[in-house]
Amino acid sequence: VWLVILTQGCSSETAELDISDNYPPVLLTKETSYIAGDNITLRFKANQNTRGVLVVKNALGSSLIEPVVKDSILEFQIPTSYSQKAGLSHWEFVTAKENPISGNLQIAPNTEKTTLIESYLGPRSIIAGNIDYSMFIIVPTDMFDNTFTNGTEVTVKHQFEDTISQNIIEIENLVAWTTIGASEKAGRLLVTASCNTTDSKELTSLVYPSNAIDFTISSKRDHQYADGNQIISFSSSVITDQFNNTISDGTLVTFIIADKAGNLLQTSGITINGIANAKLLHPVKEERWQITAYITGVAKSNTLTIDFKAAVKDYPVTFSDENRTLFVGPIKSFMNQNIPDGLEVQLLIYNSQNKLLETKITTSRNGMAKFELSPDFFANGHYNLKINSAGISKNITVDLK
Structure with missing residues (x-):
């Protein structure tokens, strides 16, 4: 009897142990x-003989996590680098004997x-108007x-002069975006945004004037004589764009001058407060100038016609x-004063067969110009000389001895 009881007792204890030791996690x-x-912790119930690891995968990569065993409970603490990363995290509990258990964690921002x-x-920097x-x-x-x-809402505010505008946009594909159009008036545009009571830093976009439109020019001079000494000044009107914004300082304005012979002269100036100024010396002979100013590829001015009278008669x-x-002078100007120093005087030397031998150029000083015809270069004989100065030409035949 005792043997039967002992046998039954042992059989019952063994059955309970088998049940507790073999259930899956x-x-x-x-x-x-x-x-x-x-703080993310995954807890599993498993028998005491179960040994396994948790594999965690997300956008950062994969990691193996060892459990903390408390009685028959296995606890896996998800690392903070994974629990702080929003998105989908996949986990898989892997043991040596049982089939893996897997699942997903959805972590929101x-x-x-x-x-x-x-x-x-x-x-x-953008251009005034309704395009940029x-x-x-x-x-x-x-x-x-x-x-x-x-779908997360973001509030956008922008300020221009006395006007503050506000609109709400939504995040799509990780970002929220909008366009801030230029006004017709030049100035400074301030932009900021806010989300969940947090404000962004202030950003600035400068609205510059649009392309210049056609303008006018004028001239100013002290007298009308072509003395090659005085300065004539050219000025533009206030140059604006189509929206009446004064164009930006530093805009280059080129003044093109055409003379009677079709030669082109050029002077230029940059705008300050929309006005460009340029200067040029008077011509040295009687002349008519046609002046037109240009902002290259954008705008042009009217054409001025300016006549200069001869300052030197003879x-x-x-x-x-x-x-x-050879002495040229004294060369007298329009009030019978000596012409200012620096007037160009040209001498062309031809032989008796009218072949050009040499061209000499000098400038006047105290109303006079001087040329030397050295015997080392010019042998005795007949020569034809042509003198050009102040638009006056003289032809002289001389015998050099």
Whole structure:
């Protein structure tokens, strides 16, 4: 009898041990949705002989996690680098004997704590009108640098002069964006954004005047004589764009001058407060100028016609040293004063067959110009000389000795 009782007792204890030692692991944690930064622990019930690891995969990569065993409970603490990363995390409990158990964790961005905003604006300079614009891009993130979900609202404000505008946009594909169009008036455009009570930094876009439109020019001079000494000044009107904005300082305006012979002269100036100024010396002979100003490829002015009277009517030519030294002058200007120093005087020397031998150029000093015809270069004989100055030409035949 004792043997039977002992045998039955042993058989019952063995059956209970078999049941407790062979059941498969069971997931006890039912929660699958979390907020970034939450403490995430996965708990499994397993027999004491179960040995396994938890494989966690997300956008960062994969990790193996060892359990903390408490009686028959296995606890796996998800690393903070994984629990702080929003998105889908996949886990798999792997043992040596049982089939793996797997599941997913959905981690949402943490919108309850600090919101960070990165914002970008460009281009930072646009042209006045209804065509150009700056694009404003906003990337709100949580404190763990997770971008927010689609549909999250972002408030955009922009200010121009006395007007502040506000509109609400939504995040789509990680970013929120909008365009800020240029006004018809030049000035400074300020832009900012806010999300979850967090404000972005202030960004600035400059609205510059549009392309210039045609303008007018005028001239100013002290007298109308072509003395090659005085300065004539050219000025533009206030140059504006089509919206009446004064064009930007530093815009280059080129003044093109055509003379009677079709030669082109050029002077230029840059705009200050919309006005360009340029200067040029008077011509040295009677002349008519046609002046037109241009902003290259954009706008042009009216055409001015300016006449210059001859300042020099005539000049004498004398010789000395057996015609080897030639004097031009005194050259007198419009009030019978000596012409200012620096007037160009040209001498062309031809032989008796009218072949050009040499061209000499000098400038006047105290109303006089001087040329030397050295015997080392010019042998004795007949020569034809032509003198050009102040638009007056003289032809002289001389015998050099």
